[in-house]
Amino acid sequence: MPISPARVAAFDILLRVEREDSYASELLHASRYANLSAADHGLATELVMGILRWRSLLDKYIAERSSQKLPRLDREVLTALRLAAYQLLFLDRVPQRAAVHESVELVKRARKRSAVPFANAVLRNFAGIARNPDGVSAIANAKTAPELAEDSAHPLWLVERWIQEFGFEAGKQICVYNQRIPEAAISVSDATIADELRKHKIQLSAGHLLKSAYCVTAGDLTGTRPFREGRVVTQDEASQLVSMLVGEGSKILDCCAAPGGKTRTLAGRNPNARIVATELYPHRARLLRRLVAAANVQVIAADARKLPTIALFDRVLADVPCSGTGTLARNPEIKWRLKLEDLADLQGRQLAILRSAMQRVSPGGRLVYSTCSLEKEENSAVVEGAMSVDSSFRVLDCRVELERLRAHGELRWEDIDSLTSGPYLQTIPGVHPCDGFFAAILEKI
Numbered sequence: 001m002p003i004s005p006a007r008v009a010a011f012d013i014l015l016r017v018e019r020e021d022s023y024a025s026e027l028l029h030a031s032r033y034a035n036l037s038a039a040d041h042g043l044a045t046e047l048v049m050g051i052l053r054w055r056s057l058l059d060k061y062i063a064e065r066s067s068q069k070l071p072r073l074d075r076e077v078l079t080a081l082r083l084a085a086y087q088l089l090f091l092d093r094v095p096q097r098a099a100v101h102e103s104v105e106l107v108k109r110a111r112k113r114s115a116v117p118f119a120n121a122v123l124r125n126f127a128g129i130a131r132n133p134d135g136v137s138a139i140a141n142a143k144t145a146p147e148l149a150e151d152s153a154h155p156l157w158l159v160e161r162w163i164q165e166f167g168f169e170a171g172k173q174i175c176v177y178n179q180r181i182p183e184a185a186i187s188v189s190d191a192t193i194a195d196e197l198r199k200h201k202i203q204l205s206a207g208h209l210l211k212s213a214y215c216v217t218a219g220d221l222t223g224t225r226p227f228r229e230g231r232v233v234t235q236d237e238a239s240q241l242v243s244m245l246v247g248e249g250s251k252i253l254d255c256c257a258a259p260g261g262k263t264r265t266l267a268g269r270n271p272n273a274r275i276v277a278t279e280l281y282p283h284r285a286r287l288l289r290r291l292v293a294a295a296n297v298q299v300i301a302a303d304a305r306k307l308p309t310i311a312l313f314d315r316v317l318a319d320v321p322c323s324g325t326g327t328l329a330r331n332p333e334i335k336w337r338l339k340l341e342d343l344a345d346l347q348g349r350q351l352a353i354l355r356s357a358m359q360r361v362s363p364g365g366r367l368v369y370s371t372c373s374l375e376k377e378e379n380s381a382v383v384e385g386a387m388s389v390d391s392s393f394r395v396l397d398c399r400v401e402l403e404r405l406r407a408h409g410e411l412r413w414e415d416i417d418s419l420t421s422g423p424y425l426q427t428i429p430g431v432h433p434c435d436g437f438f439a440a441i442l443e444k445i
């Protein structure tokens with residue numbers, strides 16, 4: 001019996017995520033998998049994301065049934081075991097025999113025939129195991145950081161940091177949020193697009209945070225004409241909110257711009273502004289150009305630390321590269337890759353980009369520094385580091401801007417206090433129904 005295309009795709013993608021540091025969500029949308037049927041693509045997505053979300057818990061179950069220590073296993077063998085374990089533990093519609101048989105076939109396909117008896121033995125030991133399709137319900141009982149980390153399949157060091165920063169309950173809410181499939185949000189500047197999407201059988205509900213946002217509750221958005229024509233894109237509501245904090249300007253610089261969600265929002269809200277969008281990697285700059293076709297946006301492949309312009313801008317956005325710990329529901333592989341030591345390296349880059357961006361702000365102009373990280377090293381510490389060596393800026397209170405957006409009916413979320421931490425914006429996944437974003441507004445005096 002051949003292995004199903006969905007499992008082959010999931011297996012290959014999981015291996016590439018480990019070998020190449022690639023992002024699963026990008027690989028799943030690569031042209032190589034465009035020929036999968038909708039059902040196979042759906043199953044491949046469920047397997048890849050589910051296994052990345054629950055990896056440490058799956059490994060615990062495998063280790064309890066294995067005669068060998070997991071670090072000694074070949075990557076291909078461990079990946080095939082994780083695939084089977086995920087289906088046996090979390091998917092109640094997949095027959096046990098199919099899950100086991102196809103994983104063993106994947107071991108053979110990977111030319112690891114000598115590991116076949118071992119894989120069979122491990123998976124036999126799963127016989128009769130109770131399925132638990134709602135893995136998150138167990139997280140509610142966690143009383144300590146180690147229990148929370150184990151039950152929610154997160155590295156302990158991250159969980160401990162979040163508990164220290166946000167408290168135990170918020171830490172738990174973050175972990176629960178990260179283990180669920182997040183809603184897809186879209187930004188819609190023109191209400192007719194929402195009507196058009198509904199005609200394509202896309203079910204939409206009102207955005208949680210923003211009036212211009214909708215959540216996709218059912219239907220395949222990617223198959224619709226507005227999506228294929230680039231008239232609608234998915235963008236988390238917190239990301240949309242960050243671009244709104246940039247406000248209105250006539251000359252705008254977006255200096256870490258790809259893939260371009262925020263540039264797109266900036267262009268939509270500032271149709272008469274001249275917008276320069278820079279991105280370090282040329283291939284990502286091309287992606288940005290495709291996503292943001294607006295004539296008033298100039299795309300340049302450039303390093304934001306050495307911007308190729310001496311022009312000044314009245315609005316600047318520095319949405320810097322970061323750890324992405326606010327996006328683990330969408331990018332669960334990050335939690336297994338990130339090391340505490342990486343934060344110092346990221347901070348160095350972020351500080352260099354912020355300081356360079358500050359040079360490009362005109363007097364009276366504003367700069368928004370943002371990340372999708374929950375880690376203070378990448379957030380307040382970077383802002384404070386930059387402010388300590390440049391007294392020509394002051395930090396504005398984000399609350400004022402949030403209240404303005406609320407007064408204009410653009411911000412739907414009522415509890416503005418919960419969105420702020422000191423003068424900064426900080427959304428927390430699970431506490432808020434969106435990714436975790438940080439933003440600071442700096443004004444050039």
Ligand SMILES: C[S@@+](CC[C@H](N)C(=O)[O-])C[C@H]1O[C@@H](n2cnc3c(N)ncnc32)[C@H](O)[C@@H]1O
Binds near residue numbers: 262302
């Ligand atoms: C957080 S993402 C930006 C997301 C984007 N603002 C959006 O909303 O779609 C950071 C981007 O900065 C780019 N980048 C990394 N280092 C950079 C640098 N030194 N200069 C410019 N861009 C950089 C990354 O390639 C990545 O595309």
